[in-house]
Amino acid sequence: MKLILILMIFLISVINAQELKVKANKFNADEKAGVSIFEGDVNMIKGYDELNATKVTIYTNKKHQPIKYIAKGNVSFKLKTKKGSVYKGVAGKVIYLPNLKEYHFFKNVYLQQIDQKKEILGDEVVLKMTEGKAYAKGVKTEPVIMIFDMPKDKEEQ
DSSP: OOHHHHHHHHHTOGGGGOOEEOSSSSEETTTTEEEEEEEEEEEETTTTTTEHHHHHHOHETTTSSEEEEEEEEEEEEEOTTTTOOOOOOOOOOOOOETTTEEEEEEEEEEEEEEETTTEEEEEEEEEEETTTTTEEOSSSSSEEEEEOOOOOOGGGO
16 A cells, blocks of 8 residues: 555656656655656656656655656657657666756667667767757767768759
8 A cells, every 4th residue: 555655646746747647667755865766568658758768766756746757678759849859769778867957878888869860879878858959979899870861952953
């Protein structure tokens, strides 16, 4: 019963008054520490945004408001920025910082901006949701790869 109460408080207190729906095979929470752990086929939906992972840990402040999300294991996602850009992709690990409205993607990141037909492959990518900007870093052995869909020149047609 206490577990259900904690989950209800958490879901009700989600910022921006937008419903966050979390589905998982297993759920554990420590209200005192402000940690909720969802494991097994985790699916999170908030508005247009959707994230899937093997494990998601949500950290909350004393008011039960989320301050950090960490998703690990076969992470896939689709996101829409404040400016309307649509992204989808995969990563080994994703950290979302709701106060900054930033996603940090790690390990074998593939980020595709659907509306602009741009792709980013790297080992660390940051997406700022309010600005609609992405930043990428490669690792020492692998560079960042960016792919752009270029319009054809008149001479090529």
